[in-house]
Amino acid sequence: MNTGRFSFLSRFRSPKALVLMYHRVGIPDTDIWEMTVTPENFEQQLQALKKTGNVIKLQELIDGLKAKKLMNNSIALTFDDGYADNYENAKQLLEMYQLPCTFFISSGLINKDEEFWWDELASIIFKSKVLPVTISITINHTFINMHLKDEVALDERQIAINASWKACTDPPPTLRCELYLKLWEALKPLPYTEQRKELSKIRAWANHTLPRAPKNKCMSAIQLQDLARNELFDIGAHTVTHPSLKCYNYKIQQSELRDNKEFLNRLTGRPINLLTYPYGNYNTETIKATEEAGFDAAFTTEEIPVRHHSQLYSLGRFQVLNLPRPGFERAIHYWQQLK
Structure with a gap:
């Protein structure tokens, strides 16, 4: 392994990986839940990640985890929800820097004139x-x-x-x-x-x-299909209606996962192997339904690195804030040191 490629991550040798969680790229009127990164800061973050040379596809990370061959200090990028600004703003920057990303889509608002x-x-x-x-x-x-x-x-x-x-x-x-x-x-x-x-x-x-604000709309079916045609990107499941899954019985959880997976598979023609839990909320029944639906892995919002001993259906992710490059790099340093 050419350790010189890893720049500011090179001194951390423990077998761990980071999964970064984004939601939106744009200029919001308000950002109560800190879900939005501006295009300028997002590009700076991608520049920092490109320099490290260790950004991999999320599916590759999962395959390595299952094989007990987790690539040390690897990083995978994810977006949740399926906002249209993922297509309009994030897509072109990810393509510019040739960085892979998985987009987790709640399918219930596709082609609807509604906001979350x-x-x-x-x-x-x-x-x-x-x-x-x-x-x-x-x-x-x-x-x-x-x-x-x-x-x-x-x-x-x-x-x-x-x-x-x-x-x-x-x-x-x-x-x-x-x-x-x-x-x-x-x-x-x-x-x-x-x-x-x-x-x-x-x-x-x-x-x-x-x-309703146009900037809050979800991707259209056409946009999502175009996104899925790029081999740089993968599509993942995020339920139909974005429920807090732990609040529902097993049958409803099954339906939310199965229907979302099947819809996205039909629409994109791509395999839907990975899942993120809305709000990061889940329980033992959620894990059972996730495994039954045939997902390879599922992610929470718990801020913990992925390690060899991590459980496939409760993997952690780190929410990325609207930080310019220096602050983003400090965050990466900090996350890499977590146990």
């Missing part, structure tokens, strides 16, 4: 210029009762604070942020049809009439 429920909720709460003073609503047996006080009408200061909030790490800085989080937590466990029903109620309460 969390994007629609964000639009209602953070883009409505005026909201009613109070909200009293019961969602999934959770009663939410709030008074928005002086945040009924948006001003520039509130817009800036809301846009800078990072929900994964920071407490809600405003009442609108607090309301969003309460509603998000109540909606997340619900089935797709119930989510849409409750969102309609919330939209009516807010008298929210703004159209």
